[in-house]
Amino acid sequence: MRFPGSCDDVDALLAAEMVGEAEILWHGEHNLRGVDAIVVPGGFSYGDYLRPGAIARFSPVMESVMAFAREGGPVLGICNGFQILCEAGMLPGALLTNVSLQFVCRQVTVEATGASSAFTGGFAAGARLSIPVKHTTGRFYAPAAELDRLEQAGQVVLRYAPGENPNGSLRDIAGVCNETGTVMGLMPHPEHAVDPLTGSTDGLKLFQALRDHVGSLLAA
Amino acid sequence: MRARVLVRPKAGILDPQGQAVERALPALGFDGVRNVHVGRLIELDVEDASQLPEMCEKLLANPLIEDYEIVQ
Numbered sequence: 360m361r362f363p364g365s366c367d368d369v370d371a372l373l374a375a376e377m378v379g380e381a382e383i384l385w386h387g388e389h390n391l392r393g394v395d396a397i398v399v400p401g402g403f404s405y406g407d408y409l410r411p412g413a414i415a416r417f418s419p420v421m422e423s424v425m426a427f428a429r430e431g432g433p434v435l436g437i438c439n440g441f442q443i444l445c446e447a448g449m450l451p452g453a454l455l456t457n458v459s460l461q462f463v464c465r466q467v468t469v470e471a472t473g474a475s476s477a478f479t480g481g482f483a484a485g486a487r488l489s490i491p492v493k494h495t496t497g498r499f500y501a502p503a504a505e506l507d508r509l510e511q512a513g514q515v516v517l518r519y520a521p522g523e524n525p526n527g528s529l530r531d532i533a534g535v536c537n538e539t540g541t542v543m544g545l546m547p548h549p550e551h552a553v554d555p556l557t558g559s560t561d562g563l564k565l566f567q568a569l570r571d572h573v574g575s576l577l578a579a
Numbered sequence: 580m581r582a583r584v585l586v587r588p589k590a591g592i593l594d595p596q597g598q599a600v601e602r603a604l605p606a607l608g609f610d611g612v613r614n615v616h617v618g619r620l621i622e623l624d625v626e627d628a629s630q631l632p633e634m635c636e637k638l639l640a641n642p643l644i645e646d647y648e649i650v651q
Contacts, residue, residue, distance in 0.1 A: 410641060417638075446641065453644045458595050500592060500644060527593070 360397060360424075360440075362386040362404035362415050367437065367550060371400040374550040377563060378570040386418040395573045396433040396477075397424055399440030401493075401548060411454065411496050412442035421447060433477040433572060434542045435565070438494055441534075441544030450535055450544045451509055452501035457494070458527030464493040466558065468520040469533045469547055474513035476540035477572040478565045488517075488561035490547040492525050497546040499528035499535070506530055512538065517545055580628050583650040586640045587618035618645075 361368040361383045368383060375381035375398060384391060386404075391397070404415035415421065421443070428434045428449055436444035444450040457463060466489055473484025501509065506529060509515050517534035524531045526546070534545030549562030588594045594616050601615035621639055625631060631649045640647040 409638070413638060413641070453641055455592070455644060456595060458593065460595050460599060498593075502643075527595075 360384045360386065360399050360420060362402065362418060364404045364406055365400050365402035365439070367401035367439075367548065370548075370550040371398045371437065374553045374563065374566050377553055378566045379573075384420060386415070386420045389419050389423045391420075391423050391427055395577065396569055397427065397435070398550075399424070399434065399436040399443055400550070401438030401440060404439055404443060407439070407496075410442075410446065411439055412444075412446035415439075415443045416447040425449060428537075428542050431539065431541050431576075433569060435478055435569065436542075436544035437548055437550060438492075438497070438546055441546060442496065444542060444544045449542050450537060451505060451514065452499055452532075452535060454496050454546070455498040455500050456496050457498055457525070460495075462493070462495045463497075463525045464491070465525065466491050467523045467525055467533075467547060469517045469523070469545075470520050472513075472515050472518060474516045474536070474540075476516050476536040476543050478536075478543045478569050479516050479534075480568045480572055482564070482568070487520060488547075488549075488552075488564065489559040490549055490552045490562050491557075492547045493551075494526070494546055497526040497528065499526075499532040499546070501529070506532075509535060513540075514538065516540075516543060517547075580625055580651060582623055582625050582628060582631055584621040584623070584631070584635060584639050585618060585648040585650060586621065586635075587646050587648075588616055589644055589646055592644060 471482035536543040552562030597616040
């Protein structure tokens with residue numbers, strides 16, 4: 360997907376093309392062109408005005424994406440995409456300004472919790488991935504009771520490894536999914552970790568898991 | 580009608596921006612300042628003020644993390 364202000368759409372496209380066919384969907388259109396999965400990429404959609412994701416969630420394409428997700432279509436939100444999906448109510452919680460108040464850009468280690476989702480299927484609990492983060496508004500927040508509920512329901516899928524939390528996210532949460540595991544958001548950027556040139560190909564594992572999930576849906 | 584909407588971080592949520600301002604004031608010689616929180620002021624002309632709460636719930640504030648106050 361591409362919004363005015365998206366900046367990671369091309370990397371997301373290239374990552375998706377490593378596991379299948381992919382194309383860019385424009386924010387102003389309702390037509391999802393029959394895709395099997397959607398990536399809402401990082402960037403600064405609509406300038407991040409008001410709050411990151413607050414305006415993008417009302418774009419024409421998001422109506423179609425919400426309908427797509429309601430039908431069980433897999434949707435992955437990365438960074439700004441995560442913020443958009445939270446603002447749209449497709450994912451629980453919200454992203455707040457980093458505790459440091461600073462933009463962070465560095466490689467982090469995240470751990471799979473073992474919770475299953477369309478993007479982390481096959482990740483054992485404790486499996487580690489090295490993926491970069493780059494954001495100012497990435498502190499995951501939900502009220503304590505909601506955090507308990509998310510953990511019990513298996514909706515927390517990725518955590519920053521001990522000592523790696525770059526933004527003050529509560530309970531080190533790096534990625535969450537919806538109740539059915541078909542919509543996921545994370546602050547780290549798997550699409551920037553798909554080529555040995557940039558130091559890690561761990562991000563590709565999410566795209567491969569997504570391809571396997573889509574493959575099983577199509578085979579069914 | 581001219582309206583103002585004040586948006587504040589919800590009580591209890593860590594507000595590093597407020598903390599940074601609170602730490603900066605004593606450095607300028609302003610002592611005795613506590614509980615600083617930084618929010619947002621939205622000013623708007625509206626024809627139907629009864630729509631303001633819904634505007635706040637849907638867009639102007641995120642009710643999960645922010646409280647809002649409508650001032651007319």
